Amino acid sequence: MRSEWTTQRPEPAGDGARIVSNCLAFFRGLRRMGLRIGTPEILLALEAMAHLPLEDESALRDGWRAVLAHNRSEAELFDLAWRQFGFLLIGIREPLVATQTLLASVARLRASWRHTPQVVWLGAGDREPGEERNEVPLVVRGGQSAAEMLRHQDAVRLTPEEIRQLESAVLSPLWRRSRRRKPARKGKEWDGSATLRRAVQRGECWELARRRRVARKRRTVWICDVSGSMDPYSRMVLRFVYALARRGIPVEVFVCSTRLTRVTPALANRDADRALSDMVSAAPDWSGGTRLARALQTLRLEWGRRIVRGAGLILVTDGLEAEDPGSLGEEIQKLRKLAAWTVWLNPALSDPEYRPVAKGSAVLHEAVDAHWPGYSWGCLESAWRQLEQKENVGRVGGRR
Amino acid sequence: MRRALRKEGYIVDGSLATAVYLTLALERPLFLEGEPGVGKTELAKVIAAAVGRPLIRLQCYEGIDRQSALYEWNFPRQMLHIRLAEAAGRSGGGEAGGEPAGESWRDRLEEELFSPKFLLRRPLLAAVDPQGPAPVLLIDEVDRSDEEFEAFLLELLAEFQVTIPEIGTLKAEEKPVVVLTSNRTREVHDALKRRCLYHWIDYPDFAKEFEIVCVKVPEISRRLAVRVSRFVQRLRREPLFKKPGIAETIHWAQALVALGARELDAAVVEETLGCLVKYRDDLEVLTAEREGRPYLRELLQEIEAMPL
Numbered sequence: 001m002r003s004e005w006t007t008q009r010p011e012p013a014g015d016g017a018r019i020v021s022n023c024l025a026f027f028r029g030l031r032r033m034g035l036r037i038g039t040p041e042i043l044l045a046l047e048a049m050a051h052l053p054l055e056d057e058s059a060l061r062d063g064w065r066a067v068l069a070h071n072r073s074e075a076e077l078f079d080l081a082w083r084q085f086g087f088l089l090i091g092i093r094e095p096l097v098a099t100q101t102l103l104a105s106v107a108r109l110r111a112s113w114r115h116t117p118q119v120v121w122l123g124a125g126d127r128e129p130g131e132e133r134n135e136v137p138l139v140v141r142g143g144q145s146a147a148e149m150l151r152h153q154d155a156v157r158l159t160p161e162e163i164r165q166l167e168s169a170v171l172s173p174l175w176r177r178s179r180r181r182k183p184a185r186k187g188k189e190w191d192g193s194a195t196l197r198r199a200v201q202r203g204e205c206w207e208l209a210r211r212r213r214v215a216r217k218r219r220t221v222w223i224c225d226v227s228g229s230m231d232p233y234s235r236m237v238l239r240f241v242y243a244l245a246r247r248g249i250p251v252e253v254f255v256c257s258t259r260l261t262r263v264t265p266a267l268a269n270r271d272a273d274r275a276l277s278d279m280v281s282a283a284p285d286w287s288g289g290t291r292l293a294r295a296l297q298t299l300r301l302e303w304g305r306r307i308v309r310g311a312g313l314i315l316v317t318d319g320l321e322a323e324d325p326g327s328l329g330e331e332i333q334k335l336r337k338l339a340a341w342t343v344w345l346n347p348a349l350s351d352p353e354y355r356p357v358a359k360g361s362a363v364l365h366e367a368v369d370a371h372w373p374g375y376s377w378g379c380l381e382s383a384w385r386q387l388e389q390k391e392n393v394g395r396v397g398g399r400r
Numbered sequence: 401m402r403r404a405l406r407k408e409g410y411i412v413d414g415s416l417a418t419a420v421y422l423t424l425a426l427e428r429p430l431f432l433e434g435e436p437g438v439g440k441t442e443l444a445k446v447i448a449a450a451v452g453r454p455l456i457r458l459q460c461y462e463g464i465d466r467q468s469a470l471y472e473w474n475f476p477r478q479m480l481h482i483r484l485a486e487a488a489g490r491s492g493g494g495e496a497g498g499e500p501a502g503e504s505w506r507d508r509l510e511e512e513l514f515s516p517k518f519l520l521r522r523p524l525l526a527a528v529d530p531q532g533p534a535p536v537l538l539i540d541e542v543d544r545s546d547e548e549f550e551a552f553l554l555e556l557l558a559e560f561q562v563t564i565p566e567i568g569t570l571k572a573e574e575k576p577v578v579v580l581t582s583n584r585t586r587e588v589h590d591a592l593k594r595r596c597l598y599h600w601i602d603y604p605d606f607a608k609e610f611e612i613v614c615v616k617v618p619e620i621s622r623r624l625a626v627r628v629s630r631f632v633q634r635l636r637r638e639p640l641f642k643k644p645g646i647a648e649t650i651h652w653a654q655a656l657v658a659l660g661a662r663e664l665d666a667a668v669v670e671e672t673l674g675c676l677v678k679y680r681d682d683l684e685v686l687t688a689e690r691e692g693r694p695y696l697r698e699l700l701q702e703i704e705a706m707p708l
Contacts, residue, residue, distance in 0.1 A: 036590065044426065051425040052418070062415035063422050070593040072433070072600045179463030180546060193467065196475045200510060216546075301641055306585050334681060 020046070026085050030068060033077050041068055057086075151378040154350050155236040163236050166377045167272065171384060173249045174312060174391045176218040176340070187212030218340065218391060219250040221308055223299065225317035226283060227257040227290040233347040233375065235276065237316050240380045242267055242275050252307050255279065256295035257288040262303070292317060292360070293324045296331040304338050312387065313339035316374055318348045321360030328360055332367035341390075342367075345374030345383055410439070410446040411612050419599040420447060429557050429578035431593055434601035436583050437645020441540055443601075444579040448536035453577070456530075457538045458523040460545035466552070471564060472520045478513050485509050514566035527576045528562050534574035542592070543582040550592050557595055604646060606633050612646055617653040627664045628653050630703045635676065640685065644676045651675045666697045 023046065031037050045067045052063045061082050069075040150162055181187075183194060187210035194209035222241050226234040238253070245251050245267040252264050266278035280286055299308065313335060321328050336342050344364055348354050350373060356365040365371050372386070373379045401417045412420070420443075423430040432440040448455035458469060466472075489505060521529075527537040542550065556562070560572035580596060582588055604612065609629040613620060620628070628649065636643045644652075652675040661668045670687065673696075677683050686696055 036594070038594075041594070044428070048422050048426060051422060058414055059418050062418035065415065066419040066422055066430075066597040066599055070590060070598050071587070075598070075600055178546065179461075180465065180548065181463070193473055193475045196473065196478055200513070203506075297639070301639055304641065309585065 022089070023049070026081070027068075029085065030078065030081055033081055035068060035074050035077060036070070037068055151381070152376050154375050155347070155377075156232045156375075158232075158236070160235065163239055163377070164272070167239060167243050171244055171247055171249065171381075172388065173247075174218040174220065174387055175215040176310070176391065178214045178216040180214045181211040182214055184210060184212040186210070217250050219252060219307075219311040220244075220314055221252045221254070221311045221339070222314050222316065223254045223256060223260075223295070225257065225290060225292065225315075226255045226286050226288075227320075228287045229290075229318055229320060230316075230347065231287050233316070236377060237345075237374070237380065238263075238276055238279055239272065240377065242272055244384075246272075252303075252311070253279070254295075254299060254303075255283045255286075256290075256292065257283070258285045258291050258294075260295040260298040260302075261285075290317070290320055291323045292319075292321045293328040293331050296328070296335060300331065300335055300338070304335070308335060308338045310338075310340055313342040314345060315342070315364075315368070316345045316347075317364075318346060319344075319356065319361030319364045320358060321364075325359040325363055329363040329367050332364065336367070336369075341369045343370045343372065343383070343387070344368040345372055345380070347373070347375040349373035350375035404450045405443075405446055406615075408446040408449045409615055410442060411608060411615065412443075413608065416443075416599055416601065419597055423579075423597055424451070424577065426597070427575045427577075429580055429596040431588075431596035431598045432579065432581045432601055433584055433598070435603065435643065435645055437647035438601045438603060439646055440581040440601055441538065442647075444536060444538040444540075444581070447577065447579065448538075451536070451577070453533055454530075454535045455538060456523050456527050456535045456576075457540060459540045460542055460549070462544055462546055464545050464549050468522060469524050469549070469552075470522050470556075470562060471525045472522065473514070474518045474520050478518050481513060481518070482509070485512075516567065519564070519567070524556060525562055525570070527578075528556075528560055528572045529570045530576070534572065534576045536577045536579065539578065539580045541583055542580050542588055543585045547589065550589050554592055554595065557592075603636055603643070606630065609633065609646065609649060613649060613653050616650045617657060619657050620653055621662070624656065624662065624664070625653070627703060628656065630706060631664060631669075631699070632676065634699060634703060635686075638685065640677065640682045641679050642677075642682065648676050648678075664700060664703070666694070666700060669696060669700065 024042070027037055027042050027045070045064055048063045048067050049060065052059050054060065061079075064082075065075055065078050069078045147165070150158065150166055153162075155163070181189065181191075183191060189211050191209040191211040194211070195206065198209055199206045222237070224230075224234050224237050224241075234255070238255075241251055241253050251267070252262070253267065254260055254262050254264075261283045263279040263282045266275050266282060269275035269278060332342065346356075346361075348361075349371075356362050356371070370386075372383045374383065401421045402412055402414075405412050405417070405420070419430060422428070432443065434440055444457075445455055523537070527535055539553070542553070557578060560575055561569055562571075563569045580592075606629055609632065610625055613625045613629055614622070617625075632644055632649045632652070652672060655672045655675050656664075656668065659668065659672070673683065673686065677686060686699075688695060690698070
């Protein structure tokens with residue numbers, strides 16, 4: 001950094017240059033912590049410094065925080081970095097990097113410990129594209145192709161490798177009507193202002209301009225039960241959600257067993273396996289017990305107004321509430337007021353004899369808008385198709 | 401800066417004062433985020449009063465667009481104008497006669513139609529092209545608008561100029577002070593935040609809240625103010641759907657004063673709880689009994705037991 005600075009400005013390096021290069025080092029540190037700081041921000045921060053009293057440390061800190069941090073968590077990171085940088089300048093060195101990497105490696109070890117050993121599936125699945133292209137898909141008993149059979153197989157009988165093969169599904173977003181309007185030839189509403197503007201160009205002959213409502217993607221909020229009894233299913237569901245997210249469909253994912261964890265950030269990962277293992281390691285209580293009512297309450301209080309409002313709510317659970325089946329119904333009712341609709345996908349419905357008679361399931365069955373099976377990949381797909389049809393907002397144009 | 405804001409009855413801590421100062425010094429928009437009722441909108445009003453400029457407020461909502469934010473042609477009036485001109489033209493047409501006269505008449509009418517007379521000036525245009533000094537522009541609850549409007553704001557906040565095809569480009573001679581607020585019902589795009597100074601307004605601590613109550617409700621006794629602030633502070637630790645903000649505290653204190661309450665007892669609190677808690681579920685949480693005892697009474701006892 002020093003050399004960069006001197007190449008930019010060849011004047012003799014005095015105290016001023018040292019201050020600036022210290023500042024730049026600090027900004028680089030922030031950037032490494034994940035704050036998005038570009039040259040404009042750096043220039044602005046230095047400009048702000050000129051307006052602030054340098055002898056007052058807290059004023060400079062507050063000012064820079066206002067310039068450099070762009071949300072609440074970044075502001076917290078900034079404070080941390082500022083303290084650390086202060087120590088660094090005074091000369092107290094804490095082995096921050098060492099602890100960080102140690103923690104990171106511990107976390108990674110824990111994640112890998114949770115990784116189940118993978119069995120590579122050697123059946124007649126999707127072949128490599130180069131070889132045997134002319135071959136007809138292998139038909140097995142029942143007249144289904146291998147991929148088709150996997151699709152309807154109960155997730156308990158699938159290996160992670162097989163679930164991976166299922167990911168090539170065609171999924172399209174759900175839509176909702178926005179309040180925004182845009183000009184359209186076949187719109188239902190008359191756009192008076194635009195009509196007149198057009199009339200100025202055309203003169204004598206007027207043409208009515210129209211506008212219509214815009215359709216927008218509806219966000220879905222997935223709450224995936226990852227308690228012990230749900231373990232084989234939850235991995236498949238998370239893969240399904242990942243597949244949705246990869247196709248640009250807005251989703252939010254929470255996993256819950258004894259408590260609720262938001263794992264949406266992991267979806268940004270480009271590698272599906274990495275995303276899944278991140279999600280697993282983000283939840284401290286994977287394969288624990290079920291406290292669904294408590295988890296839903298947390299969802300409503302912490303995220304209700306920000307994420308759930310207007311979104312579609314999808315619960316994936318077997319409904320075996322361990323703690324408090326009574327308040328489960330109440331919580332669902334409260335969430336239903338916020339969400340556009342609430343759907344329960346239940347893996348236990350794989351058994352045709354199953355009836356929601358356990359207290360938790362009975363309450364849940366009463367409270368939700370729809371109760372569909374969710375034990376196989378095919379179930380999830382067909383549930384998604386049904387939701388698509390439910391939210392039919394018209395096919396002609398206007399989609400964003 | 402702190403003193404200037406305090407004079408207007410707004411109490412700030414150091415970091416917010418610094419952010420406001422930099423907003424004025426660097427001429428950058430200020431982006432305020434925080435829970436509802438912590439005084440984001442109020443701050444903009446107070447800044448306007450402190451620097452002695454008019455306040456222009458734009459309330460955002462889903463689907464807000466150019467017509468309602470920037471400018472719109474007053475087309476009913478334009479129509480009326482055309483009809484009037486037609487009527488006038490017909491009555492006077494006999495004498496003028498001939499095609500060339502008709503042409504010029506039409507040109508003149510067009511010019512008249514799209515003159516500033518027929519322009520409805522919405523808040524953003526009013527801020528860029530003010531009739532007086534540069535105003536304080538408050539863009540309230542940006543999180544309610546949609547992405548398209550955010551993108552539109554980006555351009556406006558960077559250049560402070562507006563192009564109206566029929567009239568031309570208007571540029572702000574003096575940059576207005578811009579304050580954006582967000583309740584964080586969704587994350588606002590980074591590109592917008594990057595152009596602004598950011599500040600998160602948190603719920604105040606006890607000392608600050610006490611001070612605010614004393615300033616805003618001067619008739620209140622010190623003793624009651626202490627209890628009111630303590631009760632609200634305690635209430636924020638409860639699992640409520642909507643925690644009470646400062647606005648609610650002030651509202652409540654005013655209600656208590658109006659009722660002539662001297663002490664916080666369970667009956668008074670229960671009567672006035674509607675000022676603090678706005679959701680039925682939250683009311684139920686507070687008025688319900690826990691372990692056989694009324695919970696509200698217990699909270700009050702806890703507050704009384706605290707040393708002064």
